[in-house]
Amino acid sequence: MSSDRPTLPPVRLPSDAELARDALVAPLLARAVRLARWAGPETRVGAGGELVEEQLPAAAEALGLTADEDGAAYASEAWRVAVDTGLVVVEEPQDDENGGEGGAVEAGGPLALVAGGAPQDILALWLEALETALDDATAPLVDDLADIIGEDGDLDLDALDWDPQHEAEFLDGVLGNLYLLTVAEGGSGDAPVPLPALAASMLVPDDMGEPTDDILEQVSEAMMRLDDQFRVLEPIGLVEYQPVDEALMVEEGEEPPASVADDEDVSRYGMVKLTPLGLYGVRARMLEAGMDAPAVGDLADKGADALLDGVAHYPEASARAETHAWLARREALPAARELLVAAKGADAGSPLRRLHCQQALSLVGADAEPAVREVLDDPELGGLARVWLAELGAADVPAPPEAMVFWLSIDTIAAQLDAGNVGDQEELRELVEGLTSQHSQFFDAAWRVDHPATPEVLEAMGRLHRDKRVAKEARKAAFKARSRAGD
Structure with a gap:
């Protein structure tokens, strides 16, 4: 069974264009853009590039915040974002002729991207603004500045108890x-x-x-x-x-x-x-930060092997949406053939790939039938093909050989076990008990099935079956399967 799992479930996001529109109307970034367009040679800044206090009323007025008691604070915050994102560029301040501090201010390159950039450019700008907001959010809270001013007049950061x-x-x-x-x-x-x-x-x-x-x-x-x-x-x-x-x-x-x-x-x-x-x-x-954080649509341009492996442990709705996105970029019949090729294999993840292949083919519909009929004699795909054709209501579906029935049974249970859905435990138990009730000598044949997951599946059947006698037969069959695999 496959032990690989995505770190996080996939997220479903709007398009980059929609996200970029949201970014441009976010109040903080929108204010930063307005201030960048308002600023000019006469804009006065301090040593750290911040607007000097005398400049804040004009900045608040430019933002339409004159009547707001926090207007100056909002203007200062927006200016900091404008500087940090490069919407404005502040040269190193020099002492002006009046003895005060001044610095040249001009529009930065990113300002032009606001009107003419691609959605990805806008989102990159927003991510930089987000970093500034996060820095502000984690800044220390100071109720009384006098409490953190040391005897020498400098700020005593240790007094903040802030890490x-x-x-x-x-x-x-x-x-x-x-x-x-x-x-x-x-x-x-x-x-x-x-x-x-x-x-x-x-x-x-x-x-x-x-x-x-x-x-x-x-x-x-x-x-x-x-x-x-x-x-x-x-x-x-x-x-x-x-x-x-x-x-x-x-x-x-x-x-x-x-x-x-x-x-x-x-x-x-x-x-x-x-x-x-x-x-x-x-x-x-x-x-x-190097985390695995997938998004629906990440696999749309990749091959069928990446799709089937990628959606292996997605929630059902996300796997369906990802598969729809993948199919939307391809013609039905070639896509079906590619899916079937990718579903083959004897590795640990192959049973779950075949399960998702079958589900993907159901989204293709009748257009996939020629491709599915081409694999009727394939030992790994023949059983899947017959099940899919029967569910489609197709005519002339050949009966499977007995060996294929048992191989498909092992493969199906292996896929369900690998999916690891606790909520489906009862459904899996019913599948196990249904198989053993239909075939009185099920375990006599099952332990001989040439499938890499046979021992694990038989052990699981022993755990799941509620009839103690049948469960014991399953465990004996699992032991035989392991011995056979060892030989």
Whole structure:
């Protein structure tokens, strides 16, 4: 049986063009673009390239935020994105004739891409803006600047009790868990995830039954930190976020809420979901980190062997969508022939390839019939071909030789075992018991089947069958099959 599994289930993303449109209307990037177009030779910046304080009211006005009490802060944040992404280029500031600091500001090359670039260019720009937003989200919270100014007048970063690497890794872990909860079969999908559940996913050990008071306090503290961070990340378009109800916030010195169990409306404690653009962004960061994070459509341009191996452990809906995308780029009959060739083999993954080949051929439909009839005499594909033709309702389907029936039985169970779907355990048990009831001497023939998975399949049949006598026969047959394989 194959032991290879994708790290994550495949994600279904909109087209690059749709994602690029979402990126351009994300408030933070849109503001950065507006400021880049507003900036000019007279724009004054500080030593770090930031807008000087006297310049912020004009920047806020350019963004239409004059009436907003946070307009200057939004303008400063957007300017930082514009600088970090290269939308504006700031030369090294020089002391001006008035003794103040000034620096030349001009439009950067990426600004032209906003109007004339390809979707991939826009998305690359957005990913750079996302990095700035993530840096802001993990920056230390300072309530009183005086608390971190040392005796020499310099900032005392140790007083912050802030570990930037830990903060970044924790937020990456949270986003990774949110991604997994979104794309996993039976996960949240498009539904928002409660903030307490997301925080708990990072802090409550899997083997812990009832969380301790200490763990619950850590979860509460993490929730409050995540509330701040998701407020920062929403304007870049990464998430849709319903913040924690301010009525639940506690004053300094009071005990934080240790659990939300007493409150039926869990949404008051914050709800978050990744947007389609957010899924794209988190996946891009995972891929850059070397993780296996597949997306539906990745295999559309690859061969049939890559398709059948790739969808081997996809959830059913994702495997179907990937196969549809693959077939949409090919003519039906050549595609069917390519699938059948790829389904052959005696390696550990071949039974599951044949199962997915049969499912792919069902999407091709009657156009695949000539290709399927061509393999009726193939020892590995003949049984599959007969089953497929019978399901199609085709005429003149030849009866299979007995040896092919047993080989197909072993191959089918091997594929189901490799698929590893716990929810299908009862269905697999019914298949096993059906086979043994139809053939009273099933195990006398089955242990002789020349299939690499025969011993493992017979052992599994012994575990699955509810009749103890039949289960014992299966285990004996498995022993014989192993001895035969050894000889």
